[in-house]
Every structure is written in structure tokens, then in C-alpha cells.
Amino acid sequence: xxxxxxxPKYLFRKEGQNVTxxxxxxxxxxxxxxxxxxxxxxLRLIYYSQIVNDFQKGDIAEGYSVSREKKxxxxxxxxxxxxxxxxxxxxxxxxxGPNTEAFFGQGTRLTVV
Amino acid sequence: QQQVKQSPxxxxxxxxxxxxxxxxxxxxxxxxxxxxxQFPGKGPALLIAIRPDVSEKKEGRFTISFNKxxxxxxxxxxxxxxxxxATYFCAASKGSNDYKLSFGAGTTVTVRA
Numbered sequence: 001x002x003x004x005x006x007x008p009k010y011l012f013r014k015e016g017q018n019v020t021x022x023x024x025x026x027x028x029x030x031x032x033x034x035x036x037x038x039x040x041x042x043l044r045l046i047y048y049s050q051i052v053n054d055f056q057k058g059d060i061a062e063g064y065s066v067s068r069e070k071k072x073x074x075x076x077x078x079x080x081x082x083x084x085x086x087x088x089x090x091x092x093x094x095x096x097g098p099n100t101e102a103f104f105g106q107g108t109r110l111t112v113v
Numbered sequence: 114q115q116q117v118k119q120s121p122x123x124x125x126x127x128x129x130x131x132x133x134x135x136x137x138x139x140x141x142x143x144x145x146x147x148x149x150x151q152f153p154g155k156g157p158a159l160l161i162a163i164r165p166d167v168s169e170k171k172e173g174r175f176t177i178s179f180n181k182x183x184x185x186x187x188x189x190x191x192x193x194x195x196x197x198x199a200t201y202f203c204a205a206s207k208g209s210n211d212y213k214l215s216f217g218a219g220t221t222v223t224v225r226a
Contacts, residue, residue: 105156
């Protein structure tokens, strides 16, 4: 089945720790995105990549880092510099074309303990 | 700042009633307006989308109305069913070579049986 796989589903981070969220897609999409979802704030763009080995900051990139070494993979690292990392993280991929349909993974819920 | 403003934040409707969600945007470069549906603990999924060259698009019980001059668009859910209970997000993008979606804050719809 084609789609986007995010792992893990739940993740707990201690203060001062870096954690990496995985996102893999087999849709052969060029563009991939990371969003953060908080109650009442919708989806806010963290980072995006439109092609392998290239990525750009979104609206709330501080405290996060990404890499795009393969077309299928776009991991997100939440660093210790992110002061309020507890949130639901969503990865999406988009097929280039006139209609920007984004396909989302099932999300990773990150909690700081 | 949020490029797409969505209201209301939540609404409750009786089974068989009509749910209406409104969105407004400022950026006239936006030319693609999708709506996403999200169930708790899941990623959003595309529900219906419209381009500004049409004023209305209908798919089953879901209708988008678009007012280009007012820079507003809305989602109507006709004959609302308990299974429609979810969070709905409007979004906008510039299309062409820019595939970033700007999302509204979301509306939680509860359909009472």
C-alpha cells in the first residue's frame, strides 16, 4: 500500500534530550513537509523539502532540524533548544502539479517528561 | 501571522442538520483552496478542494462556496451525520511552484444523534 509512515506513534523526551521523528513515504512524491499541531492553532509549518538534499525553514523552525538524503525519507530532530516540544507532529508529502494535495502520516505525539 | 482565518472554533449540530465553516484569506496569490478532515489521533485527509475560477463545488454532502471578491470560502456539510464528527481545516496555497499549504486554525464539528 502506498502512503506515509511516521514512527514512533508516541514518544517521550526528557529535558535536554534530542529526539528524532521518522517519516517515510513510498508515493514517489518530491515534496515533503513537517507540521506541528497544537490545540486551537491548526497546523504550523516547521520545515519543508521540495527536492532531495534541499530543505527550507517554515514558520516555526527554531529548535528543529531536518535532513533529506533520500527521496523517501524526511526525518525531523527536535533538539533541546526547542523549549516547548510537547505537540502532535505530522509529516506530509505532496505530488507536484496544479492541485496541491497533501498526504499525511498518522502523526507522532511527543511528550516531554 | 495566520494567513487563513477560520471560524467558528467549534460547532454542534443535530443529525440531519447543516454544518457551515467559514474561512477568509488576504493573499491574492492563493489559487488553490482545499479542505481537510481529521479524526482524533489521525492525520488529516483531503475532503474537497476548489480553485477560484468556480464559485461552488459539490461532492456528495460536502459543498465548497467560494467568493473571490470577498476573499472568503466556506464548507457546507449537508445532512450531517455522527460519522462527520471531526476537525475540519481549510487551507490555501499558491500552486504552481509553491506547494506550501497555509492552514486555518481548525473547526471541531460534533454531530449529535
